[in-house]
Amino acid sequence: MRSWLMMTGGLLVWAAHFLGVYLISSLGDVAATADAPAWRGAALVFSGACLVAEGAVLWLLARRARVADDEGLAPFTIGVGLTGALAGLIGVVWQTTPILMAG
Incomplete structure (x- = not known):
């Protein structure tokens, strides 16, 4: 189970960011307008928290990569996790860009 969490941690943060920003903008659209300050x-604060979470996942995986043994699936697991976390980081930044440009 820990290996799966290591491999999918960054992607899970990205998915949570997508759902959270969608929920915040949907609630904003019902209450007032989605681009209300x-x-x-709120969406920017949530995006910042997700960026910090992605950074933490990357840092933990990079720290674990330094001490991983060369036997077993540890290097593969860490490599997949780092790739997923980098993709998640890029995804969070990409999804945050329209929020920054809307004002």
């Missing part, structure tokens, strides 16, 4: 601020 309060809702944009």
Whole structure:
């Protein structure tokens, strides 16, 4: 189970970011408008938290990569996890860009 979490941690953060930003903008659209400053601020704060989480996943995997043994699946697991976390980081930044440009 730990190997799966290591491999999918960054992608899970990206998925949570997608769902969270979608939920925040949907609630903002029902309450006022999705580009109202309060809702944009909430989405930016949430995006910042997701960026910190992606950074933490990357840091933990990079730290674990330094001490991983060369036997078994540890290097493969860490490599897949790092790739997924980098893709997740790029995804979070990509999804945050329209929020930044909307104002």
